[in-house]
Amino acid sequence: MTDSSRTPFISRTHARRSGRFAVMAAALLITAGCGTSPASSGPSTPAAPNSTPAANASAAPAGADISRGVNEMLQQVQAFQSALQQGGGGSLKAAAKQLNETWASFEDAVRPRFPVQYADVEKFLSPLTAGANASVPDAKTLGQLAQQLADALQRLGQAAKDGGGQTSGNAALDQAADRYHDWTVEQVQALQRATKRFTDAVRQGDVAKAKALYPQARVYYERIEPIAETFGDLDPDIDAREGDVDPTQWRGFHRIEKALWQTGSTEGLTDVANRLDADVAQLASQIQARTIQPGEVVAGAVELLNEAATTKITGEEERYSHLDLVDLAANIEGSKQAYEAIEPIVRAQDAGLDATVQSRFRALDEALAPYRSGDGFVTYTKLKDADTRAISRAIQAAAEPLAQAAKILG
Amino acid sequence: MSNPTPPTGTNPPGWWNRRLTRREMLRTSATGALGLVVGAAVSRALWHPSPPAPAPVMGAGAALDRVPFYGDNQAGIATPQQAHLVLAALDVTTERVSDLRDLLRTWTDQAARMTQGLQLTDDASLAALPPQDTGEAVGLPASRLTVTFGFGPSLFELHGTDRFGLASKRPKALTDIPSMPRDALDPMWCGGDLVVQACADDAQVAFHAVRNLVRTAAGVAAIRWLQRGFLGMPQVPGTMSGGGQRTAAGGASDSTSGQTPRNLFGFKDGTANRAVLTEAGLRQHVWVGPNDAPAWMRGGTYLAIRQIRMHLEVWDRTSLTEQERTFGRHKASGAPFGRQDEFDPVDPAKLPPDSHVRLARGDGSVQILRRGYSYIGGLDPKTGLYDAGLCFLSFQRDPERQFIPLLRRLQEGDLLNEYTTHFGSALFAIPPGTRPGGFIGDTLLFGL
Numbered sequence: 001m002t003d004s005s006r007t008p009f010i011s012r013t014h015a016r017r018s019g020r021f022a023v024m025a026a027a028l029l030i031t032a033g034c035g036t037s038p039a040s041s042g043p044s045t046p047a048a049p050n051s052t053p054a055a056n057a058s059a060a061p062a063g064a065d066i067s068r069g070v071n072e073m074l075q076q077v078q079a080f081q082s083a084l085q086q087g088g089g090g091s092l093k094a095a096a097k098q099l100n101e102t103w104a105s106f107e108d109a110v111r112p113r114f115p116v117q118y119a120d121v122e123k124f125l126s127p128l129t130a131g132a133n134a135s136v137p138d139a140k141t142l143g144q145l146a147q148q149l150a151d152a153l154q155r156l157g158q159a160a161k162d163g164g165g166q167t168s169g170n171a172a173l174d175q176a177a178d179r180y181h182d183w184t185v186e187q188v189q190a191l192q193r194a195t196k197r198f199t200d201a202v203r204q205g206d207v208a209k210a211k212a213l214y215p216q217a218r219v220y221y222e223r224i225e226p227i228a229e230t231f232g233d234l235d236p237d238i239d240a241r242e243g244d245v246d247p248t249q250w251r252g253f254h255r256i257e258k259a260l261w262q263t264g265s266t267e268g269l270t271d272v273a274n275r276l277d278a279d280v281a282q283l284a285s286q287i288q289a290r291t292i293q294p295g296e297v298v299a300g301a302v303e304l305l306n307e308a309a310t311t312k313i314t315g316e317e318e319r320y321s322h323l324d325l326v327d328l329a330a331n332i333e334g335s336k337q338a339y340e341a342i343e344p345i346v347r348a349q350d351a352g353l354d355a356t357v358q359s360r361f362r363a364l365d366e367a368l369a370p371y372r373s374g375d376g377f378v379t380y381t382k383l384k385d386a387d388t389r390a391i392s393r394a395i396q397a398a399a400e401p402l403a404q405a406a407k408i409l410g
Numbered sequence: 411m412s413n414p415t416p417p418t419g420t421n422p423p424g425w426w427n428r429r430l431t432r433r434e435m436l437r438t439s440a441t442g443a444l445g446l447v448v449g450a451a452v453s454r455a456l457w458h459p460s461p462p463a464p465a466p467v468m469g470a471g472a473a474l475d476r477v478p479f480y481g482d483n484q485a486g487i488a489t490p491q492q493a494h495l496v497l498a499a500l501d502v503t504t505e506r507v508s509d510l511r512d513l514l515r516t517w518t519d520q521a522a523r524m525t526q527g528l529q530l531t532d533d534a535s536l537a538a539l540p541p542q543d544t545g546e547a548v549g550l551p552a553s554r555l556t557v558t559f560g561f562g563p564s565l566f567e568l569h570g571t572d573r574f575g576l577a578s579k580r581p582k583a584l585t586d587i588p589s590m591p592r593d594a595l596d597p598m599w600c601g602g603d604l605v606v607q608a609c610a611d612d613a614q615v616a617f618h619a620v621r622n623l624v625r626t627a628a629g630v631a632a633i634r635w636l637q638r639g640f641l642g643m644p645q646v647p648g649t650m651s652g653g654g655q656r657t658a659a660g661g662a663s664d665s666t667s668g669q670t671p672r673n674l675f676g677f678k679d680g681t682a683n684r685a686v687l688t689e690a691g692l693r694q695h696v697w698v699g700p701n702d703a704p705a706w707m708r709g710g711t712y713l714a715i716r717q718i719r720m721h722l723e724v725w726d727r728t729s730l731t732e733q734e735r736t737f738g739r740h741k742a743s744g745a746p747f748g749r750q751d752e753f754d755p756v757d758p759a760k761l762p763p764d765s766h767v768r769l770a771r772g773d774g775s776v777q778i779l780r781r782g783y784s785y786i787g788g789l790d791p792k793t794g795l796y797d798a799g800l801c802f803l804s805f806q807r808d809p810e811r812q813f814i815p816l817l818r819r820l821q822e823g824d825l826l827n828e829y830t831t832h833f834g835s836a837l838f839a840i841p842p843g844t845r846p847g848g849f850i851g852d853t854l855l856f857g858l
Contacts, residue, residue, distance in 0.1 A: 295538070360629055385598075393503060393632040400628035409538035 069106035070157040073099055077150045088137045096132035099125065110156065115344035116172045117156040124149040172345050173294035180341035181292040184224045188284045191220035195280045199273035202256060205266045214257065215326045215376055222330035225307060226300035231286050237279045241317065251275055261320035298406045301338035304331045305399040313392050315380040325377035329368060336361055345408045353404055360398035367394035476552045479522040481843040482709050484850065486556030487805050488692055492609040495639035495783040496616040497801060498624060499602025499836060500631040502565060507574040511855040513630045517559065517623055518849035524619050527552030546618050553612035557619050559850045560713050560838030565603040579854060581704050583712060583810045584839045590821040599717050599834030602634045637717065639783025639801045644669035670744060670752065674720055674784050674798055677737050678744035681752055686779045695777040696805050706853035709842030711805045714813045717834025720799035725829050736825040738765030766826045769819045776812050778804040809837060
């Protein structure tokens with residue numbers, strides 16, 4: 001609860017625009033820390049926000065103390081749930097207050113050692129507290145939050161038991177990678193649905209509709225590009241640009257893009273549309289089946305900005321539709337999301353670096369803002385050299401510190 | 411671009427325009443460190459008018475290609491000219507003056523290391539991280555690398571906005587160079603909030619310095635334009651092999667010939683520097699003096715930059731007579747019209763009134779320190795003609811009094827204009843040098 005000044009840097013407009021809760025859920029991760037925390041009267045209130053993990057670790061109680069705190073909170077969650085069933089009121093507020101007091105008594109021991117689990121607990125505890133203190137508590141939401149908080153506490157308890165209080169981030173890193181994997185699975189499933197809507201329009205011969213649906217599908221691919229690129233031919237099959245592959249082998253999004261924007265016809269595209277669906281389906285099942293290593297998350301975050309800084313800002317990617325800024329923004333969203341997964345670990349190790357990365361991401365959003373248009377962006381052809389230079393600079397400024405986040409890998 | 415005046419003072423002829431030998435450079439730093447006077451040429455060392463900060467202790471030979479970074483003035487100005495230039499202008503992208511101050515502090519530490527032939531860090535890099543130093547200078551000697559920093563007018567005020575609370579500190583003389591007749595300026599090649607000049611006898615060492623400094627600046631400042639230059643160092647036959655002024659550690663660019671380098675038109679360029687490159691000349695013409703305003707600039711200077719394309723193909727179809735008439739000098743010897751030797755005093759009456767040297771000289775009272783480099787940028791894509799010319803650099807104490815009138819005279823009437831196009835322009839305040847623990851620009855930014 002030392003981060004109440006932090007603001008979400010995953011843009012909510014993005015989430016609304018894409019109509020996907022996944023991004024919204026990620027935003028919640030960050031906003032969670034902004035909730036009210038009335039527990040500051042507890043016996044051991046948080047230490048100075050800038051105290052180093054090492055200092056915390058040396059003064060912190062052993063893993064057993066964390067387990068004790070977790071168990072106490074789990075009982076308090078039960079008390080909270082009973083209060084909820086009995087109609088809330090004063091006992092609900094009291095239960096929430098107790099939870100916060102207990103958490104405040106040992107959260108400083110948790111944060112440096114189990115940053116992911118720490119963020120997890122915070123994510124649910126803060127809205128739960130706020131909700132319990134609302135004039136008309138929302139019983140259904142509070143019930144869910146209580147269950148989620150209990151689950152998060154269980155995970156923390158397990159980590160404390162496994163980790164024995166070590167400061168190593170290995171377990172935390174693995175969990176971060178798992179979380180990022182969950183997100184990529186959501187994205188690729190959304191890609192499958194959006195691609196189907198797009199290819200349906202192509203098969204129906206509705207050029208205008210297909211053109212409108214094209215960027216909606218592209219976004220999901222561009223967000224997870226580094227992972228999609230790990231499956232041999234699947235990336236070129238789906239995303240090759242003209243000239244990237246043998247002309248007779250050329251298929252995927254850009255082949256259809258060229259037909260839609262250059263010839264304005266869907267003639268002969270049914271096969272290409274069918275194969276695109278099949279390729280994307282295969283991508284989805286492969287992403288689901290594989291695991292993601294922590295190193296891939298870190299590298300992926302940087303890679304996505306590199307993609308944006310090279311093929312997107314030059315207008316090469318969407319050479320017929322000129323929707324390059326849509327792809328570029330999606331690359332940036334994907335990069336943020338990957339960073340989001342490791343952010344608690346980075347913050348615990350180097351709060352200054354984390355603050356820099358987040359402020360550079362915000363500056364990048366601001367640099368892109370002038371080019372937003374409706375639900376999307378202006379076409380690349382409208383950009384002048386000074387515009388692409390300004391965006392490029394903002395990407396560079398974010399990518400440099402982001403590359404330093406790899407320090408969490410040791 | 412040459413402007414001879416009679417040598418002043420009683421110095422032995424020839425010493426002032428000779429590049430310091432490696433041995434002399436070693437002795438010079440010893441002089442500074444120990445307070446000894448070793449000899450006339452050394453005690454009058456032109457490139458360090460006051461005793462330099464003690465140089466790091468190092469083996470004999472090692473110091474030969476290291477120019478001290480710390481001192482009253484920044485290096486890379488009165489330093490004997492190195493063979494290569496990498497020059498970058500940057501735009502400050504932060505809104506916080508503290509970011510700017512921190513950047514200058516980091517830059518200073520990094521430049522101090524690199525000029526002494528060190529990597530950015532002694533620490534081994536983590537395998538998971540991008541290396542802190544980009545690495546292309548590993549194994550290369552320091553190559554007399556100098557790094558010089560400066561501030562552009564837009565840092566103090568941009569479109570009427572006092573961006574960093576520095577507007578009241580802007581030196582009066584620090585404004586954009588006013589537009590001139592025949593200007594063909596490209597905004598992408600003009601101005602900049604900050605300038606970094608890296609000079610070295612090895613092009614890769616110079617680029618390494620700029621590249622790492624620009625990388626460090628990410629999020630605080632972004633590169634605006636970049637120019638690369640070179641200078642052919644004439645050699646006197648015989649001095650390359652075992653001449654008395656050579657040392658075992660000598661490198662290829664250790665010119666001791668005292669000859670003036672030539673520009674891409676084949677003419678000697680920089681002849682007039684001999685009068686400026688004395689302790690008295692530097693004090694009078696280059697360094698902002700102890701009573702000059704603003705106080706934070708004392709010991710600093712101003713850098714004027716003009717990017718000048720030279721139309722080589724046209725020039726090469728011009729007769730020798732016309733070429734020489736254009737400059738007002740003989741091509742082979744460099745002697746002014748009516749004289750025998752390059753360094754003979756110019757007789758203005760003998761020069762065509764619109765020749766380059768005649769106009770550059772004016773009435774002979776105003777001097778600047780020229781430190782330009784030739785550049786080759788490839789081909790003009792439209793014409794297939796060379797994109798090549800001069801990255802003109804000059805240092806002066808008061809650009810309003812020295813450089814601007816000179817430039818105006820040339821731009822208005824110089825015969826050379828027929829063969830050149832000015833496409834870039836910038837003026838920077840070069841703050842004084844600093845001492846270990848301080849940072850370049852601290853006289854302006856300390857405490858902000």
